[in-house]
Amino acid sequence: SQTIHQWPATLVQPVGSPLSLECTVEGTSNPNLYWYRQAAGRGLQLLFYSVGIGQISSEVPQNLSASRPQDRQFILSSKKLLLSDSGFYLCAxxxxxxxxxxxxxGTRLSIL
Amino acid sequence: AQTVTQSQPEMSVQEAETVTLSCTYDTSENNYYLFWYKQPPSRQMILVIRQEAYKQQNATENRFSVNFQKAAKSFSLKISDSQLGDTAMYFCALNSGGGADGLTFGKGTHLIIQP
Structure with missing residues (x-):
């Protein structure tokens, strides 16, 4: 069966620091991959999606980026975090x- | 642009009762998919049920069923014989495709099942 792993579960970072969240999928090949963010008290907002290695589509302009270095690996990154980047990040x-x-x-990200 | 609206921020019912959660949406596409997801306190998003717009028959999954009214752009979720474990946030979501393959979510309904 297919499983999805996302880490870390919780992260506290200072403003201006870099970010790397990782997501891997097992038990399937060439999946479509997604990153969502859920702000407090809100629904999920699509940030990025990928249909294959190296193929990334961005839905919302921001200081975040995504990469797909391997078929079942999806990474969410930032060079400098902002306070507004706080939230709950979900890979799918x-x-x-x-x-x-x-x-x-999911990963609960708090920016201090 | 597509939108999903859930007009009930919170609902509370007694265990074993039936409850209906409302969802309306807007899209210019004719072929699309609708979903209900459940998010318990653990924050994990769990797929409850899906409906394909070209299918007139309402989807059912055990105690969960939908009332899909395409002309009215309405997609409500009915939970029968509610259980304490049904307590969660419920999100209605739309995938109408086009250039993107992501889901558009409503803001959610917090459902509380009282013992």
Missing amino acids: WSEAYRRPQHFGD
Whole structure:
């Protein structure tokens, strides 16, 4: 069966520091991969999605970036974190276009 | 642009009762997919049910069923025989494709099942 791993579960970072969140999927090949952010009291907002290695689409302009160095690895990064980057970040995967998306356990990011 | 609206920020019902969560959406696409996700206090997002817009029959998954009204752009979730474990945030989501493959989420409904 397919599983998705996301880490770390919790992260506290100072303003201006770099960020790297990692997500990996097991049990499937060539999945579609997604990064979402959930601000407090709100629904999820799509940040990035990828349909293959090196293919990244950005949905929201921001100081975050994403990369897909391997088929089942998706990384969310920032060179300098802002206070507004605080939130709950979720990685998700799907088998193909418009198939149901399955989520990881999320990373709670706090910026001080 | 597509939007999803959940007008009930919070609902509370007694265990074993039936509850209906509302969701309306807007999209210019004719072929799209709708989902309900559950987010318990653990924060994990769990797929509850999905509906394909071209299918007229309402989807059902055990105690969960939807009332899909395409003309009205309405997609409500009914939970029958509610259980304490159903307590969670429930999010309605839309995937209408186009250039992107992400989900557009509503702001969620916090459902509380009382013992």
